Every structure is written in C-alpha cells, then in structure tokens.
Amino acid sequence: LKAAFEQLNTDKEIVKNYLLSKGIPEANIIFNSVQTAEQRDNKYDNGNYIGSVFRGYSLTQSVKIESNDVKLIEEVAREITELLNKGVQFNSSPPRYYYTQLADLKIKMIAQATEDARLRAEKIAENSGGDLGNLLSAKMGVFQITGQNSDEEYSWGGVYNTSEKKKTASITMRLDYEVQ
Template sequence: MNRTKLLLAAFAGIVIIISAWLLAQGVTNFRKESPKLNVTGMAEKQITSDLIVWNITLKAKGDNRASAYSQYKRVAAIMRKYLKAHGITDPALSTSSVDINQETRQVYNRDSHQYDSYDDGFSVTQTFTVRSNDVPLVERVYQNIAELYNEGIDFSSNAPLYYYTKLNDLKMEMLNKASENAYERAQTIAKGSHSAIGAMLSSAMGVFQIVGLNSEEEYSWGGTFNTSSKEKVASITVRTTYEVEN
C-alpha cells in the first residue's frame, strides 16, 4: 500500500513539473512575440465617365392592333431619323422587343357607385437604347430631344447613365497607391513611438466604390457605384498588418 502511494505521489509530482515547464515556455514565447500594427491605407482618384447609356421609350396607340402597330412604325421612323441626323448611328442604337397591350379606361358609374372598365384600343411600346463612348454627343442630343414633341409623337426620355469602363486598371492603380499610403501611415505611427516597421504580415483590400464628384452620396461598407454623374470620385481602402521592431 505504501509503495502504491509513493508511486502516485511521484507521478503527480512529475505531472506538476511538466505542466509548470510548459506554462513557462508559453509565457516566454508570448513575451518574445513581436508587437503588431494594424493600419488602413486609402486612395482616391477623380475619373470622367467614358460610356453613356440613354433609354428612350416610344409609345403609340390605335383602335386595334393593326392601327396601333402602323402608328408605332411611323413614330419609330421619326425617332430613328432624328437620332441619325444628330450623329447617333445604328451601331450605337439597340431596341427592345415591341410590346402590344390592350388598353382600358375606368369610368365612374353613379348608379352602382363603382368604376366600370371599357376597352380603349391598343398601345405599342418599345425602348430605344443609345450606348456610346462619345459622351458629349449623346448629351447634346438628350438635351434637345424635346424638339420631337413638335412632331406629334409620344415618348419618354430617361436621364442618361454614366459608366467608367476601365475599372480593372483603375482598381490595380489605386490598390498600389492605397498600399503605399498604408505603409506611410505605419511608418508615421512607429516613428512617433520610437519604433520601426518590420515585415508585412497580412494585407486585404477593403471597400472599393465610386461616388459622384461633389455629391452628398454616403459611402457604404458594401460599396457604392454611381451611374448618375459624369464626373466621379473612386476610392479604395487596404487593411494591412506589420510587425513592429523596437
């Protein structure tokens, strides 16, 4: 019995010694670990849109399908002629499918105190889309399109959408600048604390977004991509971690 107790006591002592050694090693390694510095670098650049997209919706009406479509063809011919005369050629123009729908009108019935529906002929609609890299040209046509109302045609003109087509090149350029900015910030922080920047441990791209120039658009963590302004500001962030050398 005494021999068993002695063996158990010896085993427990060995376990305590090993545990203490492992703990001491962990504390030593923890103390030896280099401090880290997390910084966020940022870059901005003003860009001018190089692609404009403009949608025009044509509408025509008739008592029946045939007359509505005949009227539509007249309207479409006038629109095509106008756009071509002002420099918008066929390669820059595409169209949606033609939609023909039966129209109804609502008339209030005083006897039943409700609205009754009546057939009101047919309507034909189609969207013309102008897509061009000649942004100034399309802007001029857009600004003067109201002249066509004098021709007695029915259409609606949406505000143009503006895009920048070299986003991949832009993103690479700005990532480089944002990384340089992150390193400069890290150096400034380290210098203020009498330390030096060591090796980069990790780096990840943050938010890339585009907002209108001088606009009040709010920046979003998910990224904002403005299409309403020709002049824009692109921005990108980079989150980087460096070792700090004392």
Template structure:
C-alpha cells in the same frame, strides 16, 4: 511510491517540454502584440468615357394593326432624328414591342365592378444608345423635346455614365492606398521609437464610386454612381506589420 531513475528522467523531460511550450506561447503572444495596423486610402477623380441613354415611346388605338402602323412611324421618326444628330445606325437599339389591352372599369358603391369597356391596344417600345461619344449623346438627351414637337410621344430617361478602364484604375488605387498605409505605419513606428518589420497581413476594403464634389454617402457594400459623368473612386487597404 519509489522513484526509479527512469521515472525521474520522464519527470524531468515533462518539465522541460512544458517550459518550452509555455515559453513559446509567451513569445508568440508578445510577438502578436508587437504589431502596427494601419489603413491607407487611395482616391482618383475621373470622367466617364461611356454613356448609356434610353427612352420609350407608345401608341394606342382600338385597332391593333393601326396601333402597330403608328408605332412603326414613330420608330422611324426617332431613328432618322438620331441619325441626323450624328448617331450611327448600329448604335440605335430598339427593344421588342410591348402590347397590352386597356379597359375602362366602372365600380359600384360596394366596390364590385359593374362593367368593363375596352378602350384600345396600347403599344410601347424602348430605344437605347450606348456610345463613347459621351458629350454628343448627352446633348441629344437634353434636346429630345424636338421629337415631341414632331408629334412623337417620347419619354426620355436620364443618361447613365460608366468608365471602361475600371480594372486599370483599381490597380492604381490599390498601389496608392498601400503606399499611403506604409507611410502611416513608418510614421507611427518612428513616433514610438521602433521600426516596422515584415508585413503580416493585408486586406482590401470596399471599392466606392461617387459623384465628384458631392455629399453622397458611402455604402458598406460599395456604391457605384451611374448618374454623374464626373466621379471620384475610393478604396482602402489595411496592413499589419511586425515592429522591431
């Protein structure tokens, strides 16, 4: 096939374009390789400023009306007890009453029920307190046996502890983790006789809250401890820099 000036021009342009593409790909590959990836840690100890404590009480009677009356009496005793300990009335939240019929079942050797005897109505109710007076409510939860001595069948749950300024705390920790990661990147670059350039990528890790001075394990999905008043929060930030 005879080569014309036009065909020669097209061939030359093709070679030039191909060379540029390959050169650019090579430069980008080297550019991607000339990076530093580091992980910085931000950690803060804090004390919970909100407590949620709850408990339950119950009564049982063959007569539903009597069971209600006895439960009302216990509810008022609990209310007055908590108020006497310094809890505001509007902080005391009672749930709806749960009602169930209870039976005493007798079974034969073949596992079949022989008879069922009604033993009464069982009524139960929950009470919850949410307060920023953490120490006060915590103390009450530990002395709740005083209610039992008053004839109230009260079951106390362990208090749950929260922090109302998590948003501000998290921002502080991200800043700390970013600063830590930046210092690590600079140190790595210095040891390799280079400098860090532009920040190419930043990813935030999982936010964790665990009990202070504990062996509580971290979770991939993030842990959020509510059982301890004193907590430690952790967060990681991963940065990727170009190097010069």
C-alpha cells in the same frame, strides 16, 4: 393591337432617322423589344371593387444610345423633345455617364492605397519607437465612384454614380503589419 404596332414601327423609324440626322452612328442606336401591357379600368359598386374591364393594349419600346462622344449625347439629350413636334410620344431620361477604364483604375488605386497604408504604418511604428515588421494580411474594402463634390452616402456594397459626368473614385484597403 396591329394598328398600335404599326404606329410604333413608324415612330421607331422617325426616332432612328432623327438620331442619325443628329450624327449618332446607327451601330450606337439600340432599340429594345416591344413591351405589351393590357390596359384595364377598375369598376366599383358603392365603393366596392367588382372587377375590371379590358380597355385595350399599351405598347412601348425603349431606345438606348451608347457612345463615348459625351458632348454629342448631351446635345441630343437636350434636343430630343423635338420628336414631340413630329408626333412621337417620347419620354426621355438624362444621360448616364460610365467610366470605361474601370479595371485599370482599380489596379492603380489598389497600388496607391496599399503604398499609402504601408507609409502610414511605418510612421505609426516609428512614432511609437518600433519598426514595421512583416505584412500579416491585406484586404480590399469597397470601391466607390461618387459624383464629384457630392454628398452621396458610402455603402458597404459600393457606390457607382452614373448621373454625374465628373466623378470621384475611392477604395478602402486594410493592411495588418507586425510591429517590432
């Protein structure tokens, strides 16, 4: 276990130095805690399970990079397998993309959606020979962020796509008005 932990620390330094050499600031490199798991081999006798035998431990550690420099992160993500040539056992995942000004976007979209709903209600009232009265209630539905031009399913709890760089945001508003 001690030797595995020492190897993991050596690999951690190789990974850190690699990321620094690619221009990732040290403050953006986040190493999570080491995960330790027992490795066991199952034993069978005539097809019947009779127990397991301890084989050793497996140690893993994940690293996360947080950055607003999307181009740099995409470049590093494409080249990260270079670490395999340095002897580091490394599994990588594609970048995830987050919209960083979500609170401002929601406020803007709520304003636009409620204005659009009011204009539609006015048109419906006008076309039916009435006038739009007072607002009786307003409810916000789900907020969805999907990949642009994707066929993602909308969900009652909302969707937040992080796999696509280009996104489409939508919000549902329900406004009930009096019609006079």
